[in-house]
Amino acid sequence: MSAPLIAIDAMGGDFGPHCIVPASIACLVEFPSLHLVLVGQAPILEELIARHPAVDRARLHVEHASEVIGMDERPSQALRGKPDASMRVALELVRSGRAQACVSAGNTGALMALSRYVLKTLPGIDRPAMVSPVPTATGSCQLLDLGANVDCSAEHLYQFAVMGSVAAEALGVANPRVALLNVGTEEVKGNQQVKLAASLLQQAHGLNYTGFIEGDGLYRGEADVVVCDGFVGNILLKSSEGLAAMISARIENLFTANIAARLVGSMALPLLRRLQGDLTPARHNGASFLGLQGIVVKSHGAAGVEGFQSAIRRALIEVRENLPQRLHGRLEDLLL
């Protein structure tokens, strides 16, 4: 394989190039064969790159794009109004084959709309899905969809299951257990879409469908791929982030209540903070868009340098595994 080249939308996210440039440079150090193209306002990017004189400029390119899509801009506006947006130019680099993947921390809705428009979906896929690993008691599971699709039919859920299974395999899970998120594990439970999706999945050959899973079963590690619509997935993910943050804050408070507690805390907190690292989204950062004719990874808008690095890492794995090609092959067998 030739050296991987990834296009980076350098203007997105809450911290923009101030976070993305150092994260990109750190990845170039970590992966000596990696090439990156930073897309965005060249003067700003060059100035930030100049702060790292040791960087290997032969592997770090800058592609100028004059416009930036705002975090609150409507996807339709981003699609029509900004032909020279950094996000769009980065996606065009993937479409033209110059880059093998695009990473952005920008506006999620705009990134999804532009990805569909610029890259198109794989044959048989109606809608791309957003997938991300979630830490569980036994490792992690791939949860999808995470918000790209708020209203889903049974067929969409079926497609998500197929795509999630292939993605989990690409990440090294053999014969991944695929489950449908539901309010109970009995057959009679759930809404119409979920029941119908279950009957489609039961008939699918070559897919290790294990049935319904509940919210607590997900965290017990009962499946490798958990499928739900984007409304439910987004709320599950964000409420989990909120709960984990609340527990962390309460733990910190616990050890500041009095001198004795502070003393115990001075020994316990370093250990506990290591745990916190395992649970925070930054470590598991990088949601992939699945079902496109190209690789797109969305970094959390609030991600810092470390978080954006792990989004680039995820893109690199997908490039090495040639994920869209693998998906295309499996979809031909599994799609209805």
Added chain:
Amino acid sequence: MSAPLIAIDAMGGDFGPHCIVPASIACLVEFPSLHLVLVGQAPILEELIARHPAVDRARLHVEHASEVIGMDERPSQALRGKPDASMRVALELVRSGRAQACVSAGNTGALMALSRYVLKTLPGIDRPAMVSPVPTATGSCQLLDLGANVDCSAEHLYQFAVMGSVAAEALGVANPRVALLNVGTEEVKGNQQVKLAASLLQQAHGLNYTGFIEGDGLYRGEADVVVCDGFVGNILLKSSEGLAAMISARIENLFTANIAARLVGSMALPLLRRLQGDLTPARHNGASFLGLQGIVVKSHGAAGVEGFQSAIRRALIEVRENLPQRLHGRLEDLLL
């Protein structure tokens, strides 16, 4: 007010009367004016009561019911096939006015179906909702619906908002902030039902509607009442329970890794376990069914003695606050 009398379905839950009888007796000690009727197989109940010779039998009655509804039985089966089920007899005591509330740890679907059939809904309410407090960074919020209704229209969400607001007031929150759970806080976000419910709530007078809330906002304590359909609410609640349990287990593991960690753990874990108590569902146990012509509290099926006690406590608060009556009054003003 006359002495409160609560009917207890003594046969439900994972542990049945072995948990429910001691929990009931503990509540009689805690509340000296409380009367309870234990409904179920009298010989079993009498034998378990006899183990507590100090109990005030003038306040503890037993009502025989020959049948028990299984935890996996279909609601339709429970409705038609078991006229003498403990759950049903307990609800009949509320309907006839002999008891002011019913508490059950039994089959949720059956309890909802029987409650609707026996007690009927309040005028203007299509479907009762299940509400439960969820711990937040600043206290707790009332989350509804929790699984009674997996498919909801905008009108149902509106009714849940009204009922949740009145319930929060009854629990002592002045002018409760009511928010709709969504995948974003901007107006354009969400599915059709949520967007339509938002426009209904914006027009409602006498309701402190604050807009959309995301999953992390819920845990930050940004609202006192959070409204969603039963599918989303159930998954949010169960995934939160699963995540909290996973974090607890990881914390315990952290402090057994080696001798040094064990030493720190011997001091830190007692403090941390106190926190765990605040987060476990047992402490916040007792989901109320709102919108019925009577008070019904559902205890978690897996709840132990302490959990079932807190379900009885919740029922007692609702009796004292005369919740169905208050709801009825407010619904007349607020319903469309």
